[in-house]
Amino acid sequence: MIEFKAEYAVRLLYTLQTSLGWEVVMTNVDTQAAWCYHAETKHSAISVRADTFYLDWPNKPSLFKIYPNLPTVSLPKDFPIPVCDTLSALGSAEAPFDRRPSLDIGTMAQILFFSAGLTKKKTLAGGESFYFRAAACAGALYPIELYAVTTDIPGLDAGVYHFSPQEFQLHCLRKGDYRHTLITASGADAALVGAPTILILTGVFWRSAWKYRARAYRYLFWDSGMIAANLLAIAGRSHAVRIVMGFLDEPINRLLDLDTDHEVALELVALDADPSLPSPPVVLPASPLGAESCSLSVQETDYPEIRDMHTASQLTLEEELLSWRAAKPPSGPALEGSGIRLQPRPAENGRRQGLGEVILKRGSTRQFDHRPITWRELSTILSLAATAIPADFLSEPGSSLLDIYMIINAVEGIDNGAYFYSPAAGALQCLAKSDMRRAAGYLCLEQPLAADAAVTIFFMADLYQILAQYGNRGYRAVQFEAGLIGGKIYLTAYHLGLGSTGLTFYDDDVTQFFSPHAAGRTAIFVVAVGHAVKGGVLQGRTVRLVNWPPTGSAE
Numbered sequence: 001m002i003e004f005k006a007e008y009a010v011r012l013l014y015t016l017q018t019s020l021g022w023e024v025v026m027t028n029v030d031t032q033a034a035w036c037y038h039a040e041t042k043h044s045a046i047s048v049r050a051d052t053f054y055l056d057w058p059n060k061p062s063l064f065k066i067y068p069n070l071p072t073v074s075l076p077k078d079f080p081i082p083v084c085d086t087l088s089a090l091g092s093a094e095a096p097f098d099r100r101p102s103l104d105i106g107t108m109a110q111i112l113f114f115s116a117g118l119t120k121k122k123t124l125a126g127g128e129s130f131y132f133r134a135a136a137c138a139g140a141l142y143p144i145e146l147y148a149v150t151t152d153i154p155g156l157d158a159g160v161y162h163f164s165p166q167e168f169q170l171h172c173l174r175k176g177d178y179r180h181t182l183i184t185a186s187g188a189d190a191a192l193v194g195a196p197t198i199l200i201l202t203g204v205f206w207r208s209a210w211k212y213r214a215r216a217y218r219y220l221f222w223d224s225g226m227i228a229a230n231l232l233a234i235a236g237r238s239h240a241v242r243i244v245m246g247f248l249d250e251p252i253n254r255l256l257d258l259d260t261d262h263e264v265a266l267e268l269v270a271l272d273a274d275p276s277l278p279s280p281p282v283v284l285p286a287s288p289l290g291a292e293s294c295s296l297s298v299q300e301t302d303y304p305e306i307r308d309m310h311t312a313s314q315l316t317l318e319e320e321l322l323s324w325r326a327a328k329p330p331s332g333p334a335l336e337g338s339g340i341r342l343q344p345r346p347a348e349n350g351r352r353q354g355l356g357e358v359i360l361k362r363g364s365t366r367q368f369d370h371r372p373i374t375w376r377e378l379s380t381i382l383s384l385a386a387t388a389i390p391a392d393f394l395s396e397p398g399s400s401l402l403d404i405y406m407i408i409n410a411v412e413g414i415d416n417g418a419y420f421y422s423p424a425a426g427a428l429q430c431l432a433k434s435d436m437r438r439a440a441g442y443l444c445l446e447q448p449l450a451a452d453a454a455v456t457i458f459f460m461a462d463l464y465q466i467l468a469q470y471g472n473r474g475y476r477a478v479q480f481e482a483g484l485i486g487g488k489i490y491l492t493a494y495h496l497g498l499g500s501t502g503l504t505f506y507d508d509d510v511t512q513f514f515s516p517h518a519a520g521r522t523a524i525f526v527v528a529v530g531h532a533v534k535g536g537v538l539q540g541r542t543v544r545l546v547n548w549p550p551t552g553s554a555e
Contacts, residue, residue, distance in 0.1 A: 225483020499532025
């Protein structure tokens, strides 16, 4: 209760300052910005019922960023489709240096396709078509764009490129090796120094805000986390991959020539760092390009809360990079008692569908039935969700910014009720036993999906400790990690023949429900898992955009 009052006291102070006409300039350490944004974008039963917002369908933003006048490089379409076991890919550590295949344009095509490519096309009875992509995305709005900054690799000249999933091409923004700009902006992060290629994930505010309004800033990191989960699974088995969120924002945005009122850099992903490679050449600061891109909508609604939160979480000084690197994730609650030990399924050596096929078939579940899943299936999902993430904000091996709670509705051999999962102990702690389907549905905006699922998993965090350690930028990191773990759960569930979907929630009600154990913690994201009902709401003819069997395969 003390933390609850403190959070709203910060919001009241900020409101008072702005109402008096004071200019409140937030920096990363002024964490009232994160608290204010979080409080302003919470859902409650009252706020949802009082909301009169409706979707402006004629003004729905385009799902693709189009550069009509830039030179292009076509990506090869005969890239190998991964047939490695999904469980092995999700649980694998970094590939040994002497066993990594070289990074070339074919590998780039594979990584980009299975991370953010178009996988399916659904045509409705009225003729309208929808494209679905490799990674899950809230509302199928796809606000994340991918860019690549690379040296010369086989088949691709050094340059700064934008990935176009619609055309399966790279648009060349700048020719030449600009990796030094990223290395300098990161404070010479070791993962970037020797990487021949660095991917940049950006977020387009309006694509997500069209539906989710000011809360869309959270969704940008959930969605980029989902893409990162695919990327780690596809590339991590054969290549060194590391995610970097600690960087000076302005040089990165300038390099990509972004209009930062509309699109911003979120994460960097280093591929195949090689310490033996010479440092890239020093380059001058990137000049404005003025590259024309097509507008997304006839008009855009501005949500200043998004821009304010992003500005307040920017890093502008090298000293801030040092503080970011020194930050330590909070230690989660310890397991009380022996708990219920997980019994995960071992990797199956190809006896089930491979990783590529799982991604091609994946889709968010629209309806669950009440059949139970097995304890081994849930154990497998949870154990792989907790595998180490190679990210700069997780300095300790196996560390996490998140605590995992769940409502179990139908798991064979496990009592229905509320549980806490301790990755360190590899076990569940029962908090309460009861039939909680109705509660699960209520907490997730009264959606039947959460009530019908076999298990509904709630990611929570000690936001007070996270912001104290990482500043406002910690808010980006915790949302991103939740999306990434959610993406791993998606892939594991589909490999096991189950369904999964991400959900939103009544923020404070989730904390209250899992208290006293979760007292002082903040709800971040929700994923439901269970047996999917065949068919669904969106009926129509679905066409896969990649042929199977593939022209090649890859372990």
